[in-house]
Amino acid sequence: MKSFFWENLRIALAELWGHKTRSILTGTGIVIGIIAVSLMSTLINGVDGLFEESMKFLGRGNLYVEKWPWMGGGDDWWTLRNRPRIELDMADEIKERSQYALVVAAERGRSANLSYKDLSAENIYIHGVTANYPEVSTVDVEFGRFFTDSEDRTGSPVVLLGSEVAKTLFPHENPIDKMIFAGSKRFRVIGVLAEMGQFMGSFSNDTQVIIPLETFNKIFHGPWGRRSITVKVPEHLVEEAKEELRGVVRVLRGLKPGEPDNFAINQQNAFRESYQGIKMAIGGTGMIITALSLLVGGIGIANIMFVSVKERTREIGVRKALGATSSQIQGQFLIEAMVITASGGLVGLIISTLISLAISKFLFPATMSFGVAFMAIALSAVVGLFAGLAPARKGAKLDPIEALRYE
Amino acid sequence: MLLIQVKDLYKIYQMGNTEVRALDGVSLSIEQNEYLSIMGPSGSGKSTLMNLLGCLDTPTSGEFFMDGINVATMGDDELAHIRNKKIGFVFQTFNLLPKSTSLRNVELPLIYNGEIKAHDRRDMAIKALTRVNLGDRVNHKPNELSGGQRQRVAVARALVNNPAIILADEPTGNLDSKTGEEIMALFDELHKQGNTIILVTHEEHIAAHASRVVRLLDGKIAVDEPTHRGKK
Structure with missing residues (x-):
């Protein structure tokens, strides 16, 4: 069976080389899909690195007593606006009253x-x-x-x-x-x-x-x-410390039980949470774009493969007359579809590698991981497999007598 | 030695409510190294018989032994293997792969054989091309060859797997008469070398090259007799 694989690969390459324009147009959908998926994950990696780098400025064990919450916070703008401003001389009091505070x-x-x-x-x-x-x-x-x-x-x-x-x-x-x-x-x-x-x-x-x-x-x-x-505060006690700090500031502010906080205690988690949300949104959009372009690309390939099977009806007849079995014919067309998508994937990967190099150079550090590259190629081959299946089966099922008579 | 034995072969198609008997009880024996032509007007069952003898199709009923193997009940894959090893086809329209060289075209049956190494395939293909006097056209593609040369590539392809029978369907139908005679001379030569050849034709002067002629009419064998040449 191994020799048929190489033989089919050879046929596929010759066939694609013989129809260069068609092959390029057919593979473009896959190229775009692979660029979308690999660039998206590269970007997320890069933004991740950037985010972690930024988070260092804030420090994991830091709590910030401020008027405004960093992210959202439930209350409407006017309520927040009308809060008293933070009295900075509270700092000494906090240091005195808090058990957790290391530095204020x-x-x-x-x-x-x-x-x-x-x-x-x-x-x-x-x-x-x-x-x-x-x-x-x-x-x-x-x-x-x-x-x-x-x-x-x-x-x-x-x-x-x-x-x-x-x-x-x-x-x-x-x-x-x-x-x-x-x-x-x-x-x-x-x-x-x-x-x-x-x-x-x-x-x-x-x-x-x-x-x-x-x-x-x-x-x-x-x-x-x-x-x-x-x-x-100590990093591992940050949640307890936050509660304690809230109590301390409420006392200093003279808030009665039941009155809402008129200050915010911020920490890097606020960034982290909304960042996760943004990341999911970017990732989700990327997935949808990828899935759509791979789907459209796959349909395009299936279409072209149907045309190819039709055009080569006689060739299929000849091959069958000379002893090719149905599964050998099916293999031939499947490999052809997979060669289109895998080449499309490879081209997409090269283009997105270049783009991520450019991003690294001019915007922020972004490197494509080996895993992403591998996944991209595997994904495109799978698309080829599915896109090629129906046309390949159609070709394989042709009756050799009919196929030889086809004009 | 008996190469092909066909007994009470029927091929019946159902066309709506009418039954078409393409082959209506055909019995035929073909010896090794026979040179046979099958003739008949269109609709006589000539093509159907050829497809069955070429193992491209299976009969509705009847027995068909080739080289002692019962072919009539075989499945598609088994038939493909029989075609690959036992039969060499020569078609009216040559049916070469247009983008492949002569060498690649001739190698094709050996590739589907699956057991022959690439190096041996090449040697065997070159040998077959040399036998049809095309040893110097190995790397030419079909569109770089004349009609007669193309048909000779097709003959080389039919020969390369050393088949039990060479089945030629109107092999001169697309050639001028001079080139046609050259191809027929090639078949005569192959017959002399010991090959079994079955010609399917509607031209008397082509059929006359064979030593035996089978004439079909309405799905039945009307005449089965030696030709003028066969009588000698």
Whole structure:
């Protein structure tokens, strides 16, 4: 039987080579289907990596006490809008009352323009944080130092620059101990942060500057900007700690039993959950596109195979007269269909490999796994098998006498 | 030696309410190395008999032994094997695969034999092509050959598996008379070399090459006699 496989493969290749245009058009549906499936899973892999990378900024054991919930949250916008803003001096109380809290840091933020001599950096995120902020975040000081607790308490005008900001304002100079302006306020640069990359592919952590929280409070009055208390707890106790923290904040806020929370406790799970949802949506859409294009491609192939069987009725007659059995004829056409789809799959795989290389180079890391490639080829061969079955059976069942007489 | 023995062969088709007796009780014996022609007007059952002798079809009833094997009751796959090993077909319209070379066309029966190695197949095909004087046209495709050459490729294909009978259906029908005579000379030569040949034709001068002629009429054998050449 083995020799018939190679023989049939040879016939199939010759036949497809003989009808190049037809073969290409027939295989295109499969090519698109395979591109859809392999690119979709490659994209999901890439986005997964990006997501996990972003989640590192948040920290698994971090709870964020804020006015707004990160994702949805049930209450309507006006209720959320009318919540009192977070009093950042709660941070010390929380640290005192909570059993789980390892570190409690507070932060505020808003945008401002910076300048140094004739260079300026616009719309820079000014981040006012407590001195323990490095313990709850991934910021890393590359040059210089972070500010001290007493610098924070006294509201010293010191600043750490994000790596992008440092490059913009100090293209040729060492920024340490230089004085920069934020509006009319003078700050002394005490450090430069290491490069951190983007959060979710949008907000860059490298275009921020960090100043002590008290300094921030002195300069920027008014209700605007983000306010957040970060409570770092042991990772494995995060759910218990969240409940405890809720109770602590309710007490501090003087909420009576039955009154709803007027604050939100956020954690990276919120991102995780909605990310899973997005991922499922992307994956599901991809599956539907793939299934549809493979179905349409398969129907196209079945169609062409019927035409091919009809056109080659006489050939089938000759082969049968010379001793080909029905199963050999069936095998011939099945292999032909599978060769079309497998080649389509291979071409699709090559194209999507190129596309994912391009994505990797210009957008975010995305690599196609070996499993995806294998699955794509297997899938296209299966489509060929199903698409070829009916036409191949039709060819195999032909009566040799009728087939030889066919004009 | 008795090669083919056919006894009371019937082939009956049901066409609506009418019964068509394509073969109406045919009995026939063919010896090894016979040179037989089957003649008859259209509708006489000539084609039906040829299809049965070629194992392309099975009879409604009757006995059909080829080389001592009962062929009449065989299934499709068994018939395919018998065709592959025992019968060499030559058709009026040559029926070569148009995209394949002479060599590939001649190899085809050996491929379906399934037991012959690729290297041996090639050797056997070249030998068969040499026997029909086409040793120098091995890599030509049918459209690069003349009609006579195509029919000789077909004869080589019929010979290559060393069959018990060569069954030729109007082998000169698509050739001019000169080329036709060349092909007939080839059959005469093959007969001399010991092959059994059955010609199906409606042309008297083609049938005259054989040594025995069977004339069919209305599904029955009307005449079964030696030809002029057979009497000699």
